[in-house]
Amino acid sequence: MKHFAKLIFLLLALGIAVGVQCQPPRGPLAFPYRINADKTVTFQYYSHTATDVKISAQCEKAPVNLTKNASGMWSVTIGPVKPDIYPYNFIVDGIQVMDPANEYYFPNERFKGSLLDVPGDSPLIHSMQDVPHGTVTYEYYPSAEGTTGSLVVYTPPRYEKNTTKKYPVFYLISGTTDTEETFFKVGRANLILDNLIAQGKANPMILVMPNGNVAAQIADQKGGLKPGDPMGRESAEAVVRSKQFEDDLMKNIIPYVEKNYRVVANSQNRAIGGFSRGGGQTLRAAFGNMDKFSYVCAYSSYLTPQEIESSYKYLVDNPKRTNKMYKLLWVSVGNEDFLYKQTVEYMDYLKAKKINFKNLITTGGHTWMNVKTYLAATAPLLFK
């Protein structure tokens, strides 16, 4: 066995990954980021040839320089960092790269980010705790234009055991360039629900996390990317894409979920929420199908008064009816979000139209740190 062990180390020393014939960075391997006792965080990146290495992390206002030692190992210690989960990249001679030493990634169609997870002294609501855990399942469903869609579905603890119980469903839609995995891998929606349920703060519910970019799914499976279509997966107009998603949600996703999971299939037991583009899709799906959802959560997103007037006038023409149909209309945004001003305008408009809503203004920007906060704030309000 020594022989086998030696072989492994020879190969690692040579910078060859036993596992696939792909090459990890040569030379000494950087260690994964290290969280120090004072909540400062130390990062390493190995390169003899790079002339400039920075880290761009959402816990820092601007990129921070790493410094190189004689063996070509770059490092920096940042913080203390407020406990949370932050996307980050290295910027090596101007090129964004994920942290080679970190396996935790940000699922996204465009940028490739790594995840920094700084635990709290007392456990954060999104942390892995010693409570009953639900399960997260990847499902395929028949989607638009004969394509196969992918859903990530959270079922609460004991779902498998309580084989007679039926559950309410919260549909959660991620942001532009995010994927159906982002609410799971970055939003930690499953752990947030595990913890809220264990604390008795949220009712057991099913979370359904679809892919909001149906245009991309069709392009992937049916082709349709043309050289004259340089923006590729982002090429469809936001509103076309939103309508495409609304159709997929109403005609394909909800029927699939209600056929394959034990759900209470009525509006009082159906909630929808989303972040950014997914928030716009949430509001259009909810306002376009008023009898289908009793709970509507927009995270860092809004609709313009113009769009509501032109497409959903009945919403504001009869506020009594609207207020009766929606048990919760939720708006939340960070005061540094680039959509802050428009979101405030949206709230002012709803107020002027006498539409009831709950809102939460936080610090911070258009980030998944805030999305977790908003999910943890809204889940306890659902299905009560």
Next chain:
Amino acid sequence: MKHFAKLIFLLLALGIAVGVQCQPPRGPLAFPYRINADKTVTFQYYSHTATDVKISAQCEKAPVNLTKNASGMWSVTIGPVKPDIYPYNFIVDGIQVMDPANEYYFPNERFKGSLLDVPGDSPLIHSMQDVPHGTVTYEYYPSAEGTTGSLVVYTPPRYEKNTTKKYPVFYLISGTTDTEETFFKVGRANLILDNLIAQGKANPMILVMPNGNVAAQIADQKGGLKPGDPMGRESAEAVVRSKQFEDDLMKNIIPYVEKNYRVVANSQNRAIGGFSRGGGQTLRAAFGNMDKFSYVCAYSSYLTPQEIESSYKYLVDNPKRTNKMYKLLWVSVGNEDFLYKQTVEYMDYLKAKKINFKNLITTGGHTWMNVKTYLAATAPLLFK
């Protein structure tokens, strides 16, 4: 709504991802790789500042240069490419980066690869086909030293419906620096089983895909990375790590699976297989617990005669007993694999000791293209 759509495009044009305040590559966005009618594949990468951009793909013997146009868009067409799934990276001025335009990644602790999926003219065994699909579930289980482990579990089509049926289980362990997601996201183990089951070639079975690197899991959750430990997650010796995994498998994973899934809990209905490091772990777990597994599959891996003589002598001292206990002892390797010679020595040794085994020598190297071939070849031999 025009306003909202315009905002989206303004932001995209500015290179700001609506979704998080992270920056995708500025300027025109590259389109995702495009597969042409003749199976050549066109890749794009955008950079005005880069001086050298290559693509390193496992379908090519060596990195291939991209060429830049006036707008800073680099591109190249490679192939025709044999239909399969290939890991690849761009190499930008010597720095490995994932394809920013491709959301499909290679889950790994170290290198960060994108995935190229070239479909066949007739559907490949790992392709999404119009057949009943099983589901893939992410599970947490109580693991070594009080840590929480993660399992990816495939249940076959109709598992949820046939609530009385019990299933055999195939434990699949991935390679060094791979994660518990690699057999799912790169090996497409779920789709391979869906297709083999639909064709009547494989019996319905549960696949359990654990994380083979328990040392890393403990380091992640309990700390324990020291500055003097530059190799971080690879620091534990292969054999220590292998024993650590064997203990986790026998004491934690199998009991968890047999408690939480409908399985036939006996050796005739328990198989184990693995790739590379996971193949070594497979052989150690099987030879160290001979009464627990009737089917043993080593993909691109082996044990040395020395290790067998020193640790599992009873295996070769009583070949009759060994041949009776194992319904399948499988060895497969590619003739370009850097472990080819050692694997042949292992087979010669088994032959000399009169231990029965089935083997498959393919072309190619130590790759996940071969792992898919081996999984598709072995799954039909199990539980028959």
